[in-house]
Amino acid sequence: MERNQMYALILTLAREMLNKGSWCGETHLQKAVYFLKEVFHIPIDFEYILYKYGPFSFELRDELTEMRACSLFELMVKETGYGPSYVPTPKGGEFLEKHQGTISDNLQSIDEISEKLGKKDVKDLEGMATALWIIRNDRVVGHNPDAITKEVTKYKPQIKDDDARESVKLTLKIISDANKSM
Amino acid sequence: MKKLYHEIRDPIHMFIRLKDDERKVLDSEPLQRLRYIHQLGLTYLLYPGATHKRFEHSLGVMELASRVFDVVTNPVEKTDKIKDVLPEVTDPIALSYWKQVVRMAALCHDVGHLPFSHSAEKQLLPVGWNHERITYNVVNEILSDIFAGMRLPIKPEHVAKIAVGPEKTPQPEKTPQIDFSRWETVLSEIITGDALGVDRMDYLLRDSHHLGVAYGKFDHYRLIDTLKILISPSDNEPTIGIESGGLHGAEALLLARYFMFMQVYYHRIRCIYDKHLEDFLKEWLPKGKFPTGFTKLKKYTDNFILNALTDHKYSKKPILSELVNRIVNRRHFKKVYELNPEDVEKNNDASQLINKALCSEFGESMVRYIRIPGKGGDVSFPVEMSDGRVDTSLKKSQVLGKLPVAKVEFVYVHPDIYDKAKSWLSVNREDILKA
Numbered sequence: 001m002e003r004n005q006m007y008a009l010i011l012t013l014a015r016e017m018l019n020k021g022s023w024c025g026e027t028h029l030q031k032a033v034y035f036l037k038e039v040f041h042i043p044i045d046f047e048y049i050l051y052k053y054g055p056f057s058f059e060l061r062d063e064l065t066e067m068r069a070c071s072l073f074e075l076m077v078k079e080t081g082y083g084p085s086y087v088p089t090p091k092g093g094e095f096l097e098k099h100q101g102t103i104s105d106n107l108q109s110i111d112e113i114s115e116k117l118g119k120k121d122v123k124d125l126e127g128m129a130t131a132l133w134i135i136r137n138d139r140v141v142g143h144n145p146d147a148i149t150k151e152v153t154k155y156k157p158q159i160k161d162d163d164a165r166e167s168v169k170l171t172l173k174i175i176s177d178a179n180k181s182m
Numbered sequence: 183m184k185k186l187y188h189e190i191r192d193p194i195h196m197f198i199r200l201k202d203d204e205r206k207v208l209d210s211e212p213l214q215r216l217r218y219i220h221q222l223g224l225t226y227l228l229y230p231g232a233t234h235k236r237f238e239h240s241l242g243v244m245e246l247a248s249r250v251f252d253v254v255t256n257p258v259e260k261t262d263k264i265k266d267v268l269p270e271v272t273d274p275i276a277l278s279y280w281k282q283v284v285r286m287a288a289l290c291h292d293v294g295h296l297p298f299s300h301s302a303e304k305q306l307l308p309v310g311w312n313h314e315r316i317t318y319n320v321v322n323e324i325l326s327d328i329f330a331g332m333r334l335p336i337k338p339e340h341v342a343k344i345a346v347g348p349e350k351t352p353q354p355e356k357t358p359q360i361d362f363s364r365w366e367t368v369l370s371e372i373i374t375g376d377a378l379g380v381d382r383m384d385y386l387l388r389d390s391h392h393l394g395v396a397y398g399k400f401d402h403y404r405l406i407d408t409l410k411i412l413i414s415p416s417d418n419e420p421t422i423g424i425e426s427g428g429l430h431g432a433e434a435l436l437l438a439r440y441f442m443f444m445q446v447y448y449h450r451i452r453c454i455y456d457k458h459l460e461d462f463l464k465e466w467l468p469k470g471k472f473p474t475g476f477t478k479l480k481k482y483t484d485n486f487i488l489n490a491l492t493d494h495k496y497s498k499k500p501i502l503s504e505l506v507n508r509i510v511n512r513r514h515f516k517k518v519y520e521l522n523p524e525d526v527e528k529n530n531d532a533s534q535l536i537n538k539a540l541c542s543e544f545g546e547s548m549v550r551y552i553r554i555p556g557k558g559g560d561v562s563f564p565v566e567m568s569d570g571r572v573d574t575s576l577k578k579s580q581v582l583g584k585l586p587v588a589k590v591e592f593v594y595v596h597p598d599i600y601d602k603a604k605s606w607l608s609v610n611r612e613d614i615l616k617a
Contacts, residue, residue, distance in 0.1 A: 069556030069587035
């Protein structure tokens with residue numbers, strides 16, 4: 001995927017998440033892009049590693065910085081809450097106008113993942129993305145929720161059993177819905 | 183009588199002290215090789231003072247890492263929450279062990295660097311390799327016996343992880359991932375942290391000192407004194423932050439980083455010399471790549487490359503002598519275009535379009551395009567207020583949220599066609615940008 005197409009997808013993702021009331025911080029974008037890549041097979045070729053808050057791509061972090069340098073994103077710091085939100089700039093909006101083709105091909109997946117992840121908090125996102133990482137990296141055989149939950153709490157001991165179980169359930173639901181729609 | 187401690191004079195930190203068993207690491211082949219790797223590559227061709235090497239930078243990083251470790255593990259500063267999530271801070275034996283690990287990780291963090299600290303690792307190393315992966319291997323394989331033989335033996339895998347950090351630690355294909363505990367993550371942040379890491383602190387201070395520029399200076403004494411392990415309110419995880427009293431010091435550091443990037447590290451002539459060296463190395467190295475194993479890599483120092491440049495000045499291969507000529511005789515390509523905000527407004531791909539147009543008009547061999555992606559984006563870290571609340575630096579600082587991202591894109595042409603290309607571009611530039 002060309003850089004501009006990738007930027008168009010990331011900007012659209014941020015726009016859709018913000019429209020759905022998301023905080024849209026870096027963690028939201030990181031995890032949503034991970035789901036788009038791994039569940040919806042959108043060819044965004046970032047390498048993810050299991051990091052402090054679950055799967056994380058330093059390449060994506062660099063691209064978000066680059067997008068700020070190109071004035072496509074600005075950081076908005078709100079009085080309440082903690083980390084900054086990623087907000088498309090007017091130039092980002094114009095940029096999207098020019099890449100309608102790329103966007104329309106992937107809009108349904110972006111819309112779906114924005115709906116399902118947009119309003120989650122960082123802890124939930126960590127649990128869900130870690131569950132997906134465990135599934136995609138074959139750390140368990142099959143999609144057995146108990147086995148995945150056990151692995152999530154093994155890699156992320158700070159996540160409580162019940163929270164991990166809920167994260168696994170939601171993740172498996174996203175995978176199953178995506179499989180049905182594809 | 184055998185000396186147990188050694189002092190080394192340093193222009194930035196005055197004296198750097200190390201124990202005799204640490205001295206064995208310093209005297210090892212991987213560390214001594216760094217005496218022959220310029221910290222700033224070929225920058226000395228435009229800033230003559232930039233002749234300092236990775237060796238003294240590594241010592242400086244060890245010194246600062248040691249100071250920061252002492253400050254952030256000071257028991258007086260630790261809250262119950264910190265003690266709860268990082269029990270190591272209350273265990274004197276663990277602290278002694280990990281301080282040794284941090285010092286050695288800081289000392290060894292650059293041992294995998296290519297000659298001239300070359301940044302074109304993607305082009306000059308096999309797929310999947312970078313200098314951090316080489317560092318990780320050198321620490322684990324070449325230096326492991328020295329670490330095991332220290333008075334307080336330390337595990338090389340701990341040193342390697344803390345030196346390289348979670349971002350760059352190479353992950354095995356099949357065996358379980360190399361995971362970082364919270365404690366290890368915090369310790370690696372001391373060295374590699376994007377905003378407040380000591381690697382950055384030392385190179386800004388050291389580079390500005392040697393170059394003779396004032397941009398890189400900031401009050402690192404005050405800044406280090408205010409560093410603290412804080413629980414980040416965004417995710418409840420421990421991380422390196424600062425007390426509010428150090429906020430101006432942190433602002434000065436991050437401004438220094440921005441100025442140094444824009445004035446020195448991304449200087450147009452420095453960038454083109456790097457590119458010319460890359461062109462030469464791709465042509466000269468066996469299969470165009472450096473080896474990745476230290477046994478073979480160790481001979482590749484700057485001196486070795488400089489000898490090769492001299493040898494090939496009158497090479498029978500015209501391409502090699504031409505490439506050498508660009509560096510040795512300062513016949514570097516000249517900048518005809520630099521990306522600027524006005525052109526970005528007109529077209530986001532402005533510099534790439536101009537590069538393509540120049541290539542098609544004058545031929546690819548006469549044009550070079552350099553794009554350095556945005557750096558310095560992360561200026562967010564926790565700040566502890568005087569009433570004990572913790573908030574993000576972006577809310578507490580009027581400066582940090584407005585700090586621009588450092589980024590450059592240049593197009594250069596061969597000096598023989600410089601005037602012609604410049605005239606051609608002035609006539610055609612607007613049409614190119616309309617594409």
